[in-house]
Amino acid sequence: xxxxxxxxxxxxxxxxxxxxxxxxxxxxxxxxxxxxxxxxxxxxxxxxxxxxxxxxxxxxxxxxxxxxxxxxxxxxxxxxxxxxxxxxxxxxxxxxxxxxxxxxxxxxxxxxxxxxxxxxxxxxxxxxxxxxxxxxxxxxxxxxxxxxxxxxxxxxxxxxxxxxxxxxxxxxxxxxxxxxxxxxxxxxxxxxxxxxxxxxxxxxxxxxxxxxxxxxxxxxxxxxxxxxxxxxxxxxxxxxxxxxxxxxxxxxxxxxxxxxxxxxxxxxxxxxxxxxxxxxxxxxxxxxxxxxxxxxxxxxxxxxxxxxxxxxxxxxxxxxxxxxxxxxxxxxxxxxxxxxxxxxxxxxxxxxxxxxxxxxxxxxxxxxxxxxxxxxxxxxxxxxxxxxxxxxxxxxxxxxxxxxxxxxxxxxxxxxxxxxxxxxxxxxxxxxxxxxxxxxxxxxxxxxxxxxxxxxxxxxxxxxxxxxxxxxxxxxxxxxxxxxxxxxxxxxxxxxxxxxxxxxxxxx
Numbered sequence: 001x002x003x004x005x006x007x008x009x010x011x012x013x014x015x016x017x018x019x020x021x022x023x024x025x026x027x028x029x030x031x032x033x034x035x036x037x038x039x040x041x042x043x044x045x046x047x048x049x050x051x052x053x054x055x056x057x058x059x060x061x062x063x064x065x066x067x068x069x070x071x072x073x074x075x076x077x078x079x080x081x082x083x084x085x086x087x088x089x090x091x092x093x094x095x096x097x098x099x100x101x102x103x104x105x106x107x108x109x110x111x112x113x114x115x116x117x118x119x120x121x122x123x124x125x126x127x128x129x130x131x132x133x134x135x136x137x138x139x140x141x142x143x144x145x146x147x148x149x150x151x152x153x154x155x156x157x158x159x160x161x162x163x164x165x166x167x168x169x170x171x172x173x174x175x176x177x178x179x180x181x182x183x184x185x186x187x188x189x190x191x192x193x194x195x196x197x198x199x200x201x202x203x204x205x206x207x208x209x210x211x212x213x214x215x216x217x218x219x220x221x222x223x224x225x226x227x228x229x230x231x232x233x234x235x236x237x238x239x240x241x242x243x244x245x246x247x248x249x250x251x252x253x254x255x256x257x258x259x260x261x262x263x264x265x266x267x268x269x270x271x272x273x274x275x276x277x278x279x280x281x282x283x284x285x286x287x288x289x290x291x292x293x294x295x296x297x298x299x300x301x302x303x304x305x306x307x308x309x310x311x312x313x314x315x316x317x318x319x320x321x322x323x324x325x326x327x328x329x330x331x332x333x334x335x336x337x338x339x340x341x342x343x344x345x346x347x348x349x350x351x352x353x354x355x356x357x358x359x360x361x362x363x364x365x366x367x368x369x370x371x372x373x374x375x376x377x378x379x380x381x382x383x384x385x386x387x388x389x390x391x392x393x394x395x396x397x398x399x400x401x402x403x404x405x406x407x408x409x410x411x412x413x414x415x416x417x418x419x420x421x422x423x424x425x426x427x428x429x430x431x432x433x434x435x436x437x438x439x440x441x442x443x444x445x446x447x448x449x450x451x452x453x454x455x456x457x458x459x460x461x462x463x464x465x466x467x468x469x470x471x472x473x474x475x476x477x478x479x480x481x482x483x484x485x486x487x488x489x490x491x492x493x494x495x496x497x498x499x500x501x502x503x504x505x506x507x508x
Contacts, residue, residue, distance in 0.1 A: 004264025005242065011257050012243040018253070024246045032240055039245035042152075043276055046283075047232055050149055057087055058287050061192045065291050077187045077210045080291070084190035092153060095142040100161050104189055107162070108182050111169035119173060123166035124352060130158055131355055156196045159353070163320060164189050167203045170324050180207075193287045197280065199296045199316025201288075202323060209293050221289050228282045235275060244268045248422045251429070259433050259442040266418045266430045270302045273421055277313050302414075306406040306454055308370040311413055317353065321346050339375050343368045354420075363420040370412060377405075403454045410450050 016025060016035050028036030038044050046054065061083055068079040089097050103126060110122045129135035143154050168185045188206050189195070239245075244265055247253060254262060278298040285295040296315040305311050312318035327333075330342030347364040354360050381387070390398055411434065419427040435443060 001264065001267075004260045004267075007258050007261035008242045008244060008247070008264050008268070011247060011253070011261055012241065015247075015253060016243070018250070020250045020253075021243070021246055024249075025243055028240045034240045036236075037239045037243040037245050039243075039249070040272075040276070042280075043235075045149065045152065046280060047236075053149070057091075058193065060087070062287060062290055074211075076291075080192070080210075081187045081190045084192035084195055085186075087192050088157065088190065088195065092143055092150065092157070096154070096157070099139060099142045100157065100189070101186075103158070103161055104165055104185055105182070107165035107169050108185055111172040112179055114173045116170060116173050119166060119169040123162055123169065124349065127159065127162045127352060130155060130162075131352065153196050156198075160195065160198050160200065161189055163200050163317075163353075164194075164203070167200070167320060167324070171203045171207075193284045193291075194295075197284065199281050199284070199314060200320050201293070201295055201316060202320060205294070221286055224282065224289075225286050228279050228286065231275060231279050235272075235279075242268070244272060248426045251425055254426065254429055259438045262430055262433050263442070263446055266414055266426075269421055270414055270417055273313060274299060274302045281315070302417075303453070304457055305413055306410045306457060308367060308374055308409070308413065311367065311417070313417075317350070321349060325349060333375070336372075336375060336379065340372055343371050359420065359424055362424070363416060366416045366419070370409075370416065374409075399455070399458060403451055403458065406454045407447050407451045410454065411446075 015021065024037060024039040025035045026038050028034050061080075064079055064083050065076065068076045072079075085097065088100070106126065107119070107123060110119055129139065139158070140151075140154060143150055165185065168180065168188060172180050184207065185203075187210070188203055191206070194201060247257075248265055248269065254265075278301075281296070282298055285298075288295045296319055299313050299315050299318075300310055326342050326346045328342075329345060330339050333339055333342075347368040351360050351364040381390075415427050415431055418430060433442070434446060438446075
């Protein structure tokens with residue numbers, strides 16, 4: 001990666017004044033003498049353009065929450081709701097608050113019928129109104145003014161409101177006795193740290209955790225905050241020296257760069273998107289931990305992914321889809337037909353969430369196919385004679401063979417997701433250069449390095465599994481009846497031959 005980064009650095013330095021870079025490569029730190037890649041509007045908004053506004057809003061939430069925790073702990077969920085509504089009203093206006101409330105009331109009314117399919121139809125139909133005309137323009141008319149951040153806040157607030165209302169409606173369908181009150185939905189929806197940018201915390205978890213606060217681990221929270229600050233600084237430095245977000249948009253330049261720079265760009269774009277999700281959700285999650293909540297965990301690092309079943313960039317959306325769609329329809333995920341239906345429905349909703357378009361549809365289809373192909377392959381290799389062959393070979397050889405297949409799977413995941421993050425042309429160029437034009441040297445070298453990476457991941461997962469789920473200790477054998485009084489020599493020998501705890505030995 002350092003070798004590939006050097007190629008990307010050379011391309012960035014020699015093309016910083018290129019015409020196609022003018023809109024996104026702007027003057028950066030004065031003392032560095034370099035420009036900065038500003039192609040990612042969301043990152044620049046969070047940590048540059050509107051940094052002060054976001055810090056001010058979240059700081060106010062923390063202060064009010066702490067005061068309420070000290071004075072009236074039983075009313076803290078109401079304080080969260082009131083502060084969130086006031087913050088939304090201040091930033092977006094009363095008409096926007098009315099629009100949000102109308103969506104909440106609509107889905108709450110439908111949840112009273114207690115039909116899951118009806119809640120899904122209503123929720124997805126409502127979500128679709130923010131993805132097609134003329135409904136977009138009509139609803140956008142509820143927000144007035146030229147505030148630069150308002151379009152992003154409008155779509156973020158509305159989209160997450162609908163997903164949270166769907167979670168509430170589906171949980172209300174599962175409630176056996178009576179219904180949740182609409183006040184519980186408003187408390188859940190207007191929790192400010194999650195309101196505009198997520199992540200989605202399903203209603204059942206939020207409902208349980210808010211009334212029963214536990215003491216937050218301040219040391220861990222402080223470490224997480226410092227870690228996020230350090231990552232933000234590292235990303236800022238990298239964006240000054242490697243224009244990984246702007247270069248993929250210039251196809252003319254991409255055709256003339258080396259294989260190492262092109263493959264490194266594809267991989268670093270995914271790593272950057274993972275880092276952005278981990279940091280942005282991490283900052284919000286740090287605030288929610290101060291409120292004694294246990295928010296969704298950060299997404300799994302892209303470097304650790306070699307199977308489609310674990311691929312996601314937003315843990316909140318992933319948890320939502322798994323709980324209400326994928327696991328509900330897929331059952332134990334061992335039936336081919338059930339798995340196909342579950343994954344089609346899951347990626348269909350994911351495509352609607354991301355915004356329908358040809359690139360999104362292709363991304364959803366390829367990832368859905370990859371997930372099902374893994375199951376088909378696993379089913380196929382559990383048949384004879386493959387299962388007998390695997391039982392006959394050693395464990396290490398079995399892992400090597402699996403790692404070879406996982407190596408190609410790893411780059412399939414990279415290419416499929418580069419398609420969504422960048423463009424179809426860029427993904428196509430990377431695939432051709434990696435597999436066709438770069439063959440044999442680039443292909444074999446990249447695949448060999450990836451194979452070594454897969455082996456490292458598998459070894460780490462093996463050790464972690466032994467720690468998390470050790471084998472049970474076998475019951476001790478009954479001691480034989482003593483025939484004579486033991487001597488000191490016999491006692492010493494028995495102590496020396498005492499069996500070692502297998503759990504401890506495996507964990508070490």
